[in-house]
Amino acid sequence: MSFSDPIGDMLTRIRNAQMRHKNTVTTPASGLRGRVLDVLQTEGFIRGYSEVKFENGASEYEIELKYSENVPVIREIERVSRPGRRVYASVKNIPSVANGLGVSILSTPKGVMADHEAKAANVGGEVLCRVF
Structure with a gap:
């Protein structure tokens, strides 16, 4: 299956799984998705993720979602820069999310x-998404 926006697809899968109170969700594996998941894990928005490889050579990430008192830790997750409209920010103009309670995930020359x-x-760099 071909996606025009793989990061947007992953964020939508996370949102949908949290609405259904699922513990895990899967998404096709890619380098950029893995780096975004690393940031989400480091910032404490997900428990973790693991890569599952199949016999045909394809692989998926299995993402463990995080809940606090049966309420999702991720209250809001949205795509900022899309394929049709790229959004870039200089170091002086990096957007703050909820006065520092949330994070913006950026793709920079030094990595995600x-x-x-x-x-x-x-x-x-490019502002990929906002998480609160």
């Missing part, structure tokens, strides 16, 4: 990182 890491590294 959270907004506070990008500010500390003094790099800007």
